[in-house]
Amino acid sequence: MNFTYRKIIGSIVTTFVVAMLFSCEGNLKGVREMEMPEDAPQAIGIGINLKYTDSGKVVATLKSARMRDFSNKRFPYREFPEGLEVEFFDENKKSNTVTANYGVIYDQTGLIDLQGNVVVITSDSTELTADQLYWDQNNNWVFTDRENTIRFKNGAVNEGQGFDSNQEFSNFRSRTNVGVQIIEEEKK
Structure with a gap:
């Protein structure tokens, strides 16, 4: 048993x-x-409309159809594969607008890489068009090595291969370029 x-x-x-x-x-x-696959984003945002504030005031807005967040990577970044539009506001509520077909924001370096039909329109109507543009947020510096066209508010036009400038375009350095400069003479 x-x-x-x-x-x-x-x-x-x-x-x-x-x-x-x-x-x-x-x-x-x-x-x-x-x-998750190793190359997958940590998050995906659709219909993004972000507002950045400083002391309760809106200083920038960012709109994009899609954002992919790779902040889980060793070198974190956020990607905007379907383009983006960013509007910056100064203390006088004047705005500068940036649009591009594609963008990447690198978190560690503060560098933004904009590609494809990049258009920057400043509050004083200066317009920059380029195929690619970099913006160094830490140094407030804009630059490219690609072809670009700048139309200034006074009617001057600059077409060049590469430039760098502060983000207000008041300290502008252009490399090989052709353009029409308008110089006003002082009357005595």
Whole structure:
């Protein structure tokens, strides 16, 4: 009789252990399916409309159809694969607008890379168009090595291959360029 009870108890224990092993395998498979691929973004935003404030005042707005957040990477960044529009406001509520077909913001360096039909329109109507433009947020500096066209508010036009400037375009350096400059003479 002892032998029969041992068989029954052994069979129950074996069945229980086998059932546990199969159930663990099923759960492990489900967990593995939920793992994100290594190159996947941490988050995806659709219909983005962000407002940046400083001391309760809106200093910038950012609109984009899609944002992919890769802040989980060793070199974190945010990508705007369907373009973006950013509007900056100064203390006098004047705005500067930047649009591009694609953009990347690198968090560690403060560098923004804008690509494809980049257009910058300043509050004084200066317009810059380029295929690619970089903005160094830490140094408030804008630059590119690509072809660009700048139309100043006074009617002057500058077409060049590369430039760098402060973000107000008051300290502007252009490399190889062609353009029309308007110089006003002082009347004596």
